[in-house]
Amino acid sequence: MAKLADKVALITGAGSGIGRESALRMAKEGAAVMCADRDVEGAETTAGFIQNSGGKAGVLELDVTQEKSVAAALTTTTSELGGLDIIFNNAGVAGAGFGWDTTIAVNLTGVYHGLFHGAPFLADHGGGVIINTASVAGLVGLTSVAQTEELPEGAGAYVAAKHGVVGLTKQYAVTFGPRGVRVNAIAPGYIETPMTAPARDIDGAISYLESLHPIGRLGQPEEIASAAAFLASDDASFITGVVLPVDGGYTAR
Numbered sequence: 001m002a003k004l005a006d007k008v009a010l011i012t013g014a015g016s017g018i019g020r021e022s023a024l025r026m027a028k029e030g031a032a033v034m035c036a037d038r039d040v041e042g043a044e045t046t047a048g049f050i051q052n053s054g055g056k057a058g059v060l061e062l063d064v065t066q067e068k069s070v071a072a073a074l075t076t077t078t079s080e081l082g083g084l085d086i087i088f089n090n091a092g093v094a095g096a097g098f099g100w101d102t103t104i105a106v107n108l109t110g111v112y113h114g115l116f117h118g119a120p121f122l123a124d125h126g127g128g129v130i131i132n133t134a135s136v137a138g139l140v141g142l143t144s145v146a147q148t149e150e151l152p153e154g155a156g157a158y159v160a161a162k163h164g165v166v167g168l169t170k171q172y173a174v175t176f177g178p179r180g181v182r183v184n185a186i187a188p189g190y191i192e193t194p195m196t197a198p199a200r201d202i203d204g205a206i207s208y209l210e211s212l213h214p215i216g217r218l219g220q221p222e223e224i225a226s227a228a229a230f231l232a233s234d235d236a237s238f239i240t241g242v243v244l245p246v247d248g249g250y251t252a253r
């Protein structure tokens with residue numbers, strides 16, 4: 001039987017990269033998926049892929065920095081797709097080019113909105129699962145892709161936000177475990193998505209980035225999606241409060 005049969009998932013940042021692949025994978029595992037993104041066209045494309053392969057999907061234009069919109073997304077998903085079992089707080093921006101306030105607003109406060117409203121919502125509706133996208137930058141500091149000694153642009157905010165996501169994951173797992181809500185995070189290494197395209201374009205960056213991952217290559221969004229589908233499923237029924245590195249060994253040394 002499909003791992004997520006009869007489940008309903010709300011995925012933020014579902015219009016691209018990790019969120020899109022996770023939406024496709026969860027749908028393949030039997031879930032109905034609400035594809036939420038600030039980029040509504042991206043979300044529509046993802047939902048179209050799911051519908052064209054016989055799955056059930058909805059589309060929601062959502063900016064995770066807007067608390068009321070995140071709260072409303074829970075009831076919209078429930079009324080449009082018939083329930084809500086899985087919330088994947090995945091939307092994020094690269095630190096570079098966005099500055100402190102925006103990076104914290106999207107990558108940390110956006111996840112907080114999903115937890116603050118999502119955890120009690122799931123608890124009040126029979127329990128569920130929350131997954132947050134952290135990063136290796138939630139576990140360790142980053143080095144410069146340009147291989148200079150400078151602090152990489154945006155790294156302070158990105159690392160602070162992702163470490164915050166790790167803390168929130170543990171806190172919400174502790175508080176909501178007794179109420180039937182599991183809360184975990186995934187910490188991806190460098191994954192080939194539109195977010196990392198500018199970094200990969202820097203001279204020498206790809207071989208440098210590959211060298212940071214003992215497996216010797218960058219990751220694919222499908223590899224994060226399979227971890228998300230696992231954590232969302234009953235196969236992970238005794239797993240809560242963990243931060244799962246899916247990083248080709250990046251944080252192993």
Ligand SMILES: NC(=O)c1ccc[n+]([C@@H]2O[C@H](COP(=O)([O-])OP(=O)(O)OC[C@H]3O[C@@H](n4cnc5c(N)ncnc54)[C@H](O)[C@@H]3O)[C@@H](O)[C@H]2O)c1
Pocket residue numbers: 012013014015016017018019036037038039042062063064065090091092093094106107110133134135136187188189190191192193194195196
């Ligand atoms: N790609 C990597 O190497 C990598 C590594 C570690 C962690 N991550 C994290 O994974 C998550 C997904 O990143 P990705 O690589 O798929 O990037 P991506 O740029 O391909 O996708 C991010 C999506 O989030 C959406 N988004 C951005 N701000 C939003 C907002 N305020 N509200 C709603 N949606 C918003 C974008 O429109 C986009 O569709 C992010 O949280 C990112 O920090 C990525």
